[in-house]
Amino acid sequence: MPHLGLVTMVVRDYDEAIAFYVDALGFELREDTRVDDGKRWVVVAPPxxxxxxVLLARASDAGQEARVGDQTGGRVGWFLNTDAFERDYARMRAAGVVFEETPRQEAYGTVAVFRDLYGNRWDLIQLHHDGAG
Incomplete structure (x- = not known):
């Protein structure tokens, strides 16, 4: 059955992006392979x-550079699911992740919007166990 394997995140710098996703968000670095002309194939994912x-792709021209931090036009574009909201929220805040709001309860679960190091908006979300929403 088909599934979504990778989503691309255009970044300014490989190493600063790896540091954020691994150190602040707690992702694992799955691959970091040099390709050519300074390009790398960098893949990170939640444990x-x-x-x-997520494929971290360094911007290679002015058009791509302009999209760094605004890849979804200001909308929340990524949803990081957790099974322990308070734990992950506290860990991420301690690591310097900027949350736009305090956590809120919705019909579907607990959620708070945060920004990555470039300003892209994400939801940290814990869905209700009953699948509501």
Whole structure:
């Protein structure tokens, strides 16, 4: 059955992006392979994630550089699911992740919007166990 394998995140710098995703968000560095002309194939993913991961792709021209931090036009573009919201929220805040709001309860679960190091908006979310929403 098909599944989503990778999503691309355009970044300014490989190493600063790796540091943020690994140190602040707690992702695992799955691959960091030099390709050519200074390009690298860099893949990060939340621990235990088996299907979808993030490909960190350094901007290679002015058009791509302009999209860094605004890849979804200001909308929340990524949803980081957790099974322990308070733990992950506290860990991420301690690591310097900027949250736009305090956690809130919605019909589907607990959620708070945060920004990555470039300003892209994410939801940290813990869905209700009953699958509501």
């Amino acid at each position: 235990g994630s088996t299907e979808t991961a």
